[in-house]
Amino acid sequence: NAGVMQNPRHLVRRRGQEARLRCSPMKGHSHVYWYRQLPEEGLKFMVYLQKENIIDESGMPKERFSAEFPKEGPSILRIQQVVRGDSAAYFCASSPQASSYEQYFGPGTRLTVT
Amino acid sequence: QQPVQSPQAVILREGEDAVINCSSSKALYSVHWYRQKHGEAPVFLMILLKGGEQKGHEKISASFNEKKQQSSLYLTASQLSYSGTYFCGTAPQEGGGADGLTFGKGTHLIIQP
Numbered sequence: 001n002a003g004v005m006q007n008p009r010h011l012v013r014r015r016g017q018e019a020r021l022r023c024s025p026m027k028g029h030s031h032v033y034w035y036r037q038l039p040e041e042g043l044k045f046m047v048y049l050q051k052e053n054i055i056d057e058s059g060m061p062k063e064r065f066s067a068e069f070p071k072e073g074p075s076i077l078r079i080q081q082v083v084r085g086d087s088a089a090y091f092c093a094s095s096p097q098a099s100s101y102e103q104y105f106g107p108g109t110r111l112t113v114t
Numbered sequence: 115q116q117p118v119q120s121p122q123a124v125i126l127r128e129g130e131d132a133v134i135n136c137s138s139s140k141a142l143y144s145v146h147w148y149r150q151k152h153g154e155a156p157v158f159l160m161i162l163l164k165g166g167e168q169k170g171h172e173k174i175s176a177s178f179n180e181k182k183q184q185s186s187l188y189l190t191a192s193q194l195s196y197s198g199t200y201f202c203g204t205a206p207q208e209g210g211g212a213d214g215l216t217f218g219k220g221t222h223l224i225i226q227p
Contacts, residue, residue: 042201043215043217044217045215045216059214091155091156101161102158102161103146103203103215104158105148105155105156107155108155
């Protein structure tokens, strides 16, 4: 049973470009969470999605960031017009249900903005 | 609000025990514990639920005091592989568990031979 998949693992973008990060949850999981981690810091919640629905985006910046989880295909976190401060590791996690279930993390995408 | 973890760092010799604490100012639905090694993804260890149910790792135990909004992770007879940063993640009671987790800043654990 494959775990949570994320790609790309490393992404380099120049300031002003767009970054697209993909996350395929574990088989049977329909809940996806995105987190951001800065070096030497904890994980910060960004957004929680179920298939075709954004459930909670309270941790996601209002501008330049968007997320989706379509009926078919992976969840995508999109960052438009990237700035240096967007450089971080972005992890997604999936769980089979929202309440009372553990979240399993993918390997992360390390975004570097030059 | 971010839970507070203590200690920030601890150095042990192999075979010694460690306790890591996590304290929240909010009423909690669940507490999740993860271990992360440098450059890797967090690995699930343990989940503690309001009401006492506990699911997790066979060699690691934890407690959850709902009244005090605190959880502790117990690592007994530590092994070299236990080294890493331990994070607690909390889900607030008001969300009924259907929320993203709020993580503490982490506890760095170093196990020496």
